[in-house]
Every structure is written in C-alpha cells, then in structure tokens.
Amino acid sequence: MATIKVKGTKELAKRLNRDLNIKLNKLFRDKNLRSEIGVIVVADIKKNVEFGAPSSSTLKWRKTYDKLNKTDSAYDRNKIKAVFTGELLADLGKNVLGNTTDKTFVIGNSDKLHKKYRGKSGLIGKKVSFSKIAEYLVNDLKYDFLKLSDEGRDKILSLVRDRIFKLLS
Numbered sequence: 001m002a003t004i005k006v007k008g009t010k011e012l013a014k015r016l017n018r019d020l021n022i023k024l025n026k027l028f029r030d031k032n033l034r035s036e037i038g039v040i041v042v043a044d045i046k047k048n049v050e051f052g053a054p055s056s057s058t059l060k061w062r063k064t065y066d067k068l069n070k071t072d073s074a075y076d077r078n079k080i081k082a083v084f085t086g087e088l089l090a091d092l093g094k095n096v097l098g099n100t101t102d103k104t105f106v107i108g109n110s111d112k113l114h115k116k117y118r119g120k121s122g123l124i125g126k127k128v129s130f131s132k133i134a135e136y137l138v139n140d141l142k143y144d145f146l147k148l149s150d151e152g153r154d155k156i157l158s159l160v161r162d163r164i165f166k167l168l169s
Helices: 009-029 031-048 056-065 087-094 130-140 150-168
Strands: 096-099 104-107 117-119 122-124
Touching: 009 031, 009 096, 009 150, 031 087, 031 096, 031 104, 031 150, 056 117, 087 130
Parallel strands: none
Antiparallel strands: 096 104, 117 122
C-alpha cells in the first residue's frame, strides 16, 4: 500500500477553522439577524402565549384604561397575555444579544423605562424598567411569557441555519 502525504493540510485546516469561526462570530453579532430573531420571538409570544381569563378587578381596570391608551393589536381585554400597549414585547424584540463564546442568542428585556399609562386625568403609575416588569410577571405572577412554541423555535433555527449555509458557500 502506498501512502501519499500532502504537506500543509493541518495548517490549512486550522486556518479554515479560524476563518469560519471568525465569520460565525460575526454572524452572531449581526444586527439584522438579531433583529429578525426578535421579530420572530415577539410574533410567537403574541400568537401563542395566553394565561386564561383576567380577574374581575383586572377586567374593570382594563375597561377603564384600554380606551384611553393605544393598545397592541394582539391585546384582548378578556384574555391575559403579555400585551397591553405592546411596549414590553417591543423592548424584548430589540434586545436579542449574540453570545459568540457559547454560540447562543440571549433574549431579555432591557433596563429602559416603560412609559406611564394615560388615565382619566393625566398620566398614571410609575416609570418602571422593562426588566423589572418582566421579572414581576414571571416570578411574582407566574406569567412566564418568555416561552417559544416549537414553530417559533423552528423558524429561528431555520433562519440561523440558512445564514450559516450562506457562510459556507
């Protein structure tokens, strides 16, 4: 049996690996990709996350204040969802970070402040950060709205897979 040694293949493999890793890191930092993922996440949450019917006091509050505030298109007075004005989910969609070390996308709310609601005689409530609102919903009220459906997860994976294939071609 004859053996043919091709010189430089190990160095070439290391260099290709390094170049692909650099491109992959750039992909995880790509603003357009992260924005597209944010859009998919928000649409999926609006479509699929629901926590049942609101209490009578919540329903009364909603009847009063949803007329005075611009509500999100996914808002339904008779269902508990993660939307009223849509600001919380809009912030979530804009906060998709790429972790190049773990090759993951991290999605979470920012520390920016939610606007006050309009009341009968002016603005009501306090300005609270989106991250605090999300923490309150998930931990205190047990409304874990940060769940993706299988369909949403598949859309994101398909999007990322397509971008990786473009890198390889």
